[in-house]
Amino acid sequence: MEALQNRIYLAAMLVLLLISAACATNPVTGEQQLAMMSEADEVALGKQAYPQAIQQYQGPPPQDPELQRYVSKVGDKLARVSHRPHLPWEFIVVNSDEINAFALPGGKVAITRGLLTRFDSEDELAYVLGHEIGHATARHHVSQHARSSLMSLGVLGVGIALGGSGWGGVAQQAAGTVGGLTLLSYSRDQERQADDLGSEYMIKAGYNPKAQLEVMQLFENLRTSEPSFVETLLATHPMDSERIANAKARLAKLPASITSRPLKTKAFEQAMATQRKRAPAYREAVQGDKVLQAKRYSVAARHYAKASKLYGGDGIFDTKRAVALWQGGQRNQALKAAGRGAYLSPGLLLTQNVKAQLNAKAKHWLPAAEGFEGMTVIVPQSAELQLYAGYCYEQAGKNQQAAQRYRRAMRLDPYGKYGQTASQRLRELPGY
Ligand SMILES: [Zn+2]
Structure with missing residues (x-):
């Protein structure tokens, strides 16, 4: 019986190998090419x-x-x-x-x-x-x-x-x-x-x-x-x-x-007109990046502030400013800037991530949860982010929202560490 199972297993492996080593014609050269994947893949x-x-x-x-x-x-x-x-x-x-x-x-x-x-x-x-x-x-x-x-x-x-x-x-x-x-x-x-x-x-x-x-x-x-x-x-x-x-x-x-x-x-x-107009703002932010790397936080924050004054439509300037302010010890201003960055550019992982992490560090759990939640909208398949959102909601006393995020984490990662952690936290959540 075991031998038969082994043979079936081997045959299956062989089929897999044959599929993955299939030759395909290169669309440019017309030559046969060892292709790892089909065009659909x-x-x-x-x-x-x-x-x-x-x-x-x-x-x-x-x-x-x-x-x-x-x-x-x-x-x-x-x-x-x-x-x-x-x-x-x-x-x-x-x-x-x-x-x-x-x-x-x-x-x-x-x-x-x-x-x-x-x-x-x-x-x-x-x-x-x-x-x-x-x-x-x-x-x-x-x-x-x-x-x-x-x-x-x-x-x-x-x-x-x-x-x-x-x-x-x-x-x-x-x-x-x-x-x-x-x-x-x-x-x-x-x-x-x-x-x-x-x-x-x-x-x-x-x-x-x-x-x-x-x-x-x-x-x-x-x-x-x-x-x-x-x-x-x-x-x-x-x-x-x-x-x-x-x-x-x-x-x-x-x-x-x-x-x-x-x-x-x-x-x-003509097509570049808008970007040419915004160029001074982005140049200013690049200056900010350079001095931030040199740990000159307050100078960096000023560059980012000037950038967002030159062009107010990109939340990334506020987000970068938030990081500079936070590193420079101006935490309340940093949290405000982080919130503004995520509000202006909600579809960016970067702005939501900075909002989530700075607020979590400051133990401002509700805005932290919002930041992680914003990230889950962009990357819905991440159990890790669902778990973090749940944890921040739990800390903020929003048990219903927390339970919902924990359940999502468990669905996305039933056997992994995020799903397991979520399941444990859910069990210990009062009323769940
Ligand atoms: Zn190239």
Whole structure:
């Protein structure tokens, strides 16, 4: 009997192996490729990672739908002439100051405000989007090289204590451990292929491919002038003199009718109008980040205050100010600022996380519960956050709300430590 069971088990394992080692045709090269996942799996994985990846980069810039529409339009134009036009393509601007762009499996592409503001033309944007589309169409995510990174895709985890490492620590905590997919680093061969594809797609879509050279030059310059801002980009998309030489060689082979196409600068500036106006506010906040890292808390708080005076629509300035004030010992002001940040930008893990954690530290349990509750709206599958929300409600004397959150934690994580802790607390809750 045992032998039979073993055989059944082995057969099942074999089937699994065969499925996972199935060959698929690469949509770009037409070659057979050892594919880890089907296209449906690819799309599902990208879709699953998308909301958290966006949170990691501080969500979309507030109140600028024109810019989102514009970037989607440029992206769709390129995707339509790509090797996989049928994917559910989605292009989004994220509000981070970092200079970065990334593609998730299955056709989700993001570009940071930090990078967008460095461009002068739509053609430069088209090159970066085209390059990212190239990574997705050539299925670089599912190749051998990327495999180990994919495995590290984790569930969001948030510690209840505010780390002593200042702003960076807070940001990291709020972003959780979803880095896996956005931090995939491509091989040099994959970079070369993405450059080729990006160039091909932008030419097909009517852009001037010379813009790719300008973008590469920009990255090279930033490498020396602002290394911390391009660190991730250059680590994930290796950049070297060979890429520039290849781009020059590619351009030399093209007819003048293509390389003399007028650069689309006017449409670009029009789409960027709102962000150009807000730029002084974000520059001010970046100054704040720098001095905060140097532990000059009151100077940092002043920079953030000035930033929110220059542009009052982004709660992140208040949230950062809250952290600076808290670290500087001005706790009551910090709690007020944290509340304002979460109120202005309720859809950001960062603002809700700071509100939750600072109030929990101050034992202001109701606003702490609201902060965790705000986070559960963004990440509903996290038992950990449900447990924290429940705990804060319990401390605030709101037993009914506490019981509800504990039950959710138990449903989400029946055998794990969060579900177990929730179940124990529920048993000890008077009246439950
Ligand atoms: Zn790349």
